[in-house]
Amino acid sequence: MLGIRLLLLFLSLSATLSFGQMSERTYYRTPELEQLALSTDGLSFSMNDDHMEPFSVREYTSSDGMMYWYRRIATEVCLTGDCRPIDVGIYWDFKGDFTGLEVFKEPLTKTDHSDFKAWDYRKLMSILKDDWSPLREYSLSELVDEKPADSSVDAVSGATKHEIAEAAVEKAVYTTHTLWHLIHVGEKEQLAKLTAQRLTQNHQLKKTLQTNRAKFLPFLLDMFGQGHIPQDAFTESIVLDGLTDSTDPTLRTVALNALQQLDLTKPGIQDRLAVIYKAKKQPEKVEILTRLKPVSELSKQWYDTVAEDLNAENPWMAVKILNALKSSSQHPPEVIDIVKKLSQSDIPVVRKAVKEFEQARQNGQTILIK
Numbered sequence: 001m002l003g004i005r006l007l008l009l010f011l012s013l014s015a016t017l018s019f020g021q022m023s024e025r026t027y028y029r030t031p032e033l034e035q036l037a038l039s040t041d042g043l044s045f046s047m048n049d050d051h052m053e054p055f056s057v058r059e060y061t062s063s064d065g066m067m068y069w070y071r072r073i074a075t076e077v078c079l080t081g082d083c084r085p086i087d088v089g090i091y092w093d094f095k096g097d098f099t100g101l102e103v104f105k106e107p108l109t110k111t112d113h114s115d116f117k118a119w120d121y122r123k124l125m126s127i128l129k130d131d132w133s134p135l136r137e138y139s140l141s142e143l144v145d146e147k148p149a150d151s152s153v154d155a156v157s158g159a160t161k162h163e164i165a166e167a168a169v170e171k172a173v174y175t176t177h178t179l180w181h182l183i184h185v186g187e188k189e190q191l192a193k194l195t196a197q198r199l200t201q202n203h204q205l206k207k208t209l210q211t212n213r214a215k216f217l218p219f220l221l222d223m224f225g226q227g228h229i230p231q232d233a234f235t236e237s238i239v240l241d242g243l244t245d246s247t248d249p250t251l252r253t254v255a256l257n258a259l260q261q262l263d264l265t266k267p268g269i270q271d272r273l274a275v276i277y278k279a280k281k282q283p284e285k286v287e288i289l290t291r292l293k294p295v296s297e298l299s300k301q302w303y304d305t306v307a308e309d310l311n312a313e314n315p316w317m318a319v320k321i322l323n324a325l326k327s328s329s330q331h332p333p334e335v336i337d338i339v340k341k342l343s344q345s346d347i348p349v350v351r352k353a354v355k356e357f358e359q360a361r362q363n364g365q366t367i368l369i370k
Helices: 002-018 031-035 118-128 162-167 173-183 187-201 205-211 213-225 233-244 249-259 269-278 282-291 300-307 315-325 333-342 348-364
Strands: 026-029 044-048 054-061 067-075 086-093 098-104
Touching: 026 031, 031 098, 044 187, 054 187, 067 173, 067 187, 086 173, 086 187, 098 118, 118 173, 162 173, 187 205, 187 213, 205 213, 205 233, 213 233, 213 249, 233 249, 233 269, 249 282, 269 282, 269 300, 282 315, 300 315, 315 333, 315 348, 333 348
Parallel strands: none
Antiparallel strands: 026 098, 044 054, 054 067, 067 086, 086 098
16 A cells, blocks of 8 residues: 555656646746636747847747747846846747746845735836836946945945836846846847747748737738748738728838838739729828839839829829839830920939939830830
């Protein structure tokens, strides 16, 4: 009987150890994490911290299919060696935004070695969610003023600098600073790129967009605009759809930026863009023309749609239109007539646009359409 009990105890301990962090005592966990129901296959990927030192992040997925990233780290939080080290788990969402924190081993403490209270954790979370905290501008050694020899201030440090006192938990400026820098700065951009890479590799872009379109579409367009997601029929459609939806200014902006990355030589794209362009008002038309990549040839529908807006009485709009039309190998007489009128403009930038248009005509041996 004793042998059986010992065997059961051994199996129980083995199971507890095999689950890693899930079996550890957690002194604090951001409440929002409890709502996510995260799961993982244990895949880890390498990134670089602010000092270009590599570290690993683990991929997690929530029940609604959204991706999250996790890092476990144990580190010192001050320069004197008098502060207790911290052992924490950090979570980011698919965009690289801070999502939550776990505290292991022992509670977070202050410079007087008192434990963080509930309100301290609440303030800490509000600070850590701020991408533009004043802590961004300070190194660890710059957090406090030098302490006079006869000062009665805390033995570990001088007084916290006044300009960052509100940006840190009271008597925990080192801990706040360390955590903020572990979470922010270069990590966000790297995590966003990693998400784009993973979703592309797994062919999950379309599925993830269907799961949460409002949350994921601006991110996807931003990543495409930065060149981190390749062009295909799916990404072409979401860029053009984003241009169509003018009710959301954020979505419209990222869609316009994504347009700069779009290869317009792909069949049918210029004709689809022509329909979108025609329905826009002049300011939005200018934004579209400004972001277009040069192409070797224009479709007839796109050329005709843009050429309709060419007018010598609107020289600023004409500059954008000439830049868009100059790569065509054919121009109708009415376009050439307007170009001649614009060549007499007193505005230098207009004359420059005309000169570039004429040079393109000569280089391409332009044919007049009769």
